[in-house]
Amino acid sequence: MSEVTGYDPSIRFYATRYKQGGRTVFSLDLALTQIAGLLPAPDPLHPTEGNRRIKEAHARAFGDYVRIERNWVAPALVLRGPDIFEFESREKIGGTEFGVISFPRLASTDLRILDGQHRILGIHLAIRAIAEELEKKRSQLAAAKRNGEEAAVIQMFEKQIAELNEQRERFDRERTTLQIFIEDDQIAYKQMFFDIADNALGITSSVRARFDSRKVVNRSLEDVMKHALLKGRVDPEQDRMGRNNPNLLGAKHVAEIVRTLAVGIDGRIGRRLEDELREDALVEKANNFFDVLLTAFPPLAAVADDELTTEELRKSSLLGSTVMLRVLAGAYAELADKQAFDDEDVTDFFRKLAPHMAGPATAGSIWVSKVGDDVYSPGAFAPRSRRQDLKTLRDAMVEWAIAEPVPEWLDQPVHAA
Numbered sequence: 011m012s013e014v015t016g017y018d019p020s021i022r023f024y025a026t027r028y029k030q031g032g033r034t035v036f037s038l039d040l041a042l043t044q045i046a047g048l049l050p051a052p053d054p055l056h057p058t059e060g061n062r063r064i065k066e067a068h069a070r071a072f073g074d075y076v077r078i079e080r081n082w083v084a085p086a087l088v089l090r091g092p093d094i095f096e097f098e099s100r101e102k103i104g105g106t107e108f109g110v111i112s113f114p115r116l117a118s119t120d121l122r123i124l125d126g127q128h129r130i131l132g133i134h135l136a137i138r139a140i141a142e143e144l145e146k147k148r149s150q151l152a153a154a155k156r157n158g159e160e161a162a163v164i165q166m167f168e169k170q171i172a173e174l175n176e177q178r179e180r181f182d183r184e185r186t187t188l189q190i191f192i193e194d195d196q197i198a199y200k201q202m203f204f205d206i207a208d209n210a211l212g213i214t215s216s217v218r219a220r221f222d223s224r225k226v227v228n229r230s231l232e233d234v235m236k237h238a239l240l241k242g243r244v245d246p247e248q249d250r251m252g253r254n255n256p257n258l259l260g261a262k263h264v265a266e267i268v269r270t271l272a273v274g275i276d277g278r279i280g281r282r283l284e285d286e287l288r289e290d291a292l293v294e295k296a297n298n299f300f301d302v303l304l305t306a307f308p309p310l311a312a313v314a315d316d317e318l319t320t321e322e323l324r325k326s327s328l329l330g331s332t333v334m335l336r337v338l339a340g341a342y343a344e345l346a347d348k349q350a351f352d353d354e355d356v357t358d359f360f361r362k363l364a365p366h367m368a369g370p371a372t373a374g375s376i377w378v379s380k381v382g383d384d385v386y387s388p389g390a391f392a393p394r395s396r397r398q399d400l401k402t403l404r405d406a407m408v409e410w411a412i413a414e415p416v417p418e419w420l421d422q423p424v425h426a427a
Contacts, residue, residue: 021048021118025111027097034192036095036111037086042076042133042181045087045188048118051134052127062207066135069128073136077177079224086187087126090202092194094120122199124191125206137181144174214249215262226284227269230292231261234268237300238314251324251332258313258320263332267339271295274347275340275400299342302353303335306360307367324391328369328377331392333400340404345411359411362420376419381406 025038040048054064076082094117099109123130151167193199219228235244244264245257259267272292273279279287304311309327312318324330338360345351345359369391371377377386377393385399393403410417 019115020112021115022110022112025097025109027099027107027109027111028105030191036097036190036192038111038188038190039185040188041183041185043137045130045186046134046137049089049121049123049130050119052123052131054131058123058127064127064131066131069131070135072129072132073134073139074132076132076181077136077140080180084129084186085126086189087129088124088206089121089188089190090124090193090199091121091190093192095190095192121190124199124203133181137178140174140178140181144171144178147171147174214247214260215265216245216247216249216260219261219265220246224284225265225279226287226289227265227272227279227292230268230289230296231264233289233293234264234296235261237297239300239304239310240264243313243320253324254321256320258323258330259332259335263336266336267299268292268296270336270339271299271343274343275336275404276397298353299339302342302357302360303338306357307364309367326369328367328371328391330369333392333395337393337400337403337407340400341407341411344404344408349408349412351411356411362410362416363407366420377403380419 023038023040025036027034027036029035052058052064052069054066054069057063072084076084095111095113097107097109097111099107101108147167147170151164151171154164154167191202193202219225219231222228235241240259243256243258245251245255245260248255248257248260249262251257251260251263269277269279272287272295273283304314307329309318309323309329313320313323320330328334342356345356346353351359366376370389371386371391373379373383373388375386378388381403384394385402386393393399410420
């Protein structure tokens with residue numbers, strides 16, 4: 011009966027045992043399907059005591075990531091459990107013991123998640139989604155055969171079923187690490203969760219933009235950042251450009267500008283566009299945009315020529331604002347893609363805006379009097395950064411550019427309020 015595992019009251023795995031912070035820790039390498047079988051799906055509506063509330067969309071995104079990306083990667087899942095384990099040590103090397111861990115099946119509900127609840131829920135959701143999609147595709151295949159559909163239709167369903175089966179096999183074949191810390195004290199357990207969260211450095215959007223090569227925009231960054239205006243002036247890690255930051259933009263802001271040039275301020279790059287967009291085309295359009303900026307706005311040309319520092323630019327011009335540069339990118343994209351402006355036309359229009367870029371904005375400036383103080387406050391060096399405010403400012407620029415005749419106040423001397 012030893013081969014009939016369903017009747018076994020205990021669960022056994024190969025594992026290692028060691029000490030960390032004075033606690034006993036067991037480490038297991040389990041298939042994703044084993045993770046789902048061992049641990050119940052966390053409930054987004056009922057957060058575990060001592061843990062944060064789950065965002066189901068984030069969990070689902072992780073499951074989709076593992077399904078789609080064959081070269082996926084994830085850190086260890088960390089659990090806390092009471093002292094319910096038996097361990098048969100087979101060999102000891104240094105401070106690590108290698109052997110077999112066992113515990114009662116009924117006691118698996120005593121395990122608590124310290125780190126990885128979104129990943130665990132994502133695994134559950136992905137396995138469930140694969141099963142539901144398989145059932146649907148098998149039904150569609152049966153109907154296609156029954157109705158005498160063309161061979162191409164039948165082959166399409168068969169291919170989709172094969173892809174889903176391959177995903178499910180990967181979930182049963184590929185492993186991730188599970189660490190179990192032995193801790194009975196609830197107060198100590200909560201402290202462990204805090205320590206894990208507090209010591210995690212996290213990742214800024216700028217770092218993500220530089221290293222997430224699955225996004226076509228991110229893959230273009232290295233070449234875009236070679237432009238004369240950006241070379242040596244892009245912060246590789248920080249998302250916020252403080253007054254004393256010697257860089258003009260963060261990598262995050264460059265990525266936002268490239269994305270804006272590709273799809274506009276309110277556009278998104280979905281999976282289809284990810285496949286269709288070409289890095290070289292994104293780089294070329296970004297370089298053209300930055301060339302236009304250098305030609306139209308003398309302060310930016312002075313920065314590129316090292317005649318003006320970025321700190322000085324932020325103290326004297328609205329062009330030191332990362333948000334304003336993104337809005338200009340949105341106006342450029344709108345004029346080039348929808349209004350058939352060439353770069354010379356856009357440059358001519360931006361030249362009209364140049365005198366109005368002296369900062370800060372005043373009550374009598376075009377940014378406050380023509381766009382509105384709900385977008386640009388008097389005394390501000392940057393517009394508000396809500397998406398709707400960016401669209402409002404972009405639309406105002408486009409309207410000024412295509413107006414015939416061009417508004418007279420664009421060419422009038424700039425007066426302070």
